[in-house]
Amino acid sequence: MSKYSDQFKLTAVHAYLEGGEGFRKVAQRLAVDFSLLRRWVSSFQKHGQFSLCKPGQRYSATYKRSVLEYMHKHQLSLRQTAAHFGLGQSSQIGIWARQYYSGSPASP
Structure with missing residues (x-):
């Protein structure tokens, strides 16, 4: 199970994209590591919101x-x-x- 809910990740991504603040400020406000937030935002920008909720998937x-x-x-x-x-x-x-x-x- 993921430490952060899918909804929290999506909220964090939107806070960064719409807030005009940097990764560090948004991450500090939400009490998450800024590199984690950066990864969520990058994944969201490339693949959309469903990229944030893929736990336990198996790959060939x-x-x-x-x-x-x-x-x-x-x-x-x-x-x-x-x-x-x-x-x-x-x-x-x-x-x-x-x-x-x-x-x-x-x-x-």
Whole structure:
């Protein structure tokens, strides 16, 4: 279960987009980490409000591999890649990369 509700995330995104304040000020007012708010806003701008509510989704090995290839081809960070694909947590891409490069049986 997510620490923040989907409605809270959406409210935070709208507060940033409509308020004219920076990430840090809005995040401080809402008591969330500013990098988390930045990730929510980026995901919302690329994929809409439903990108904020995808907990527990499973991805195929082919999809994971395509995400990693896109990230390397376009020289994106984990956070940028997660926002591009509408993935909730950029750390998950790092896990996929470690699995892929280690050749683990659970690799993407």
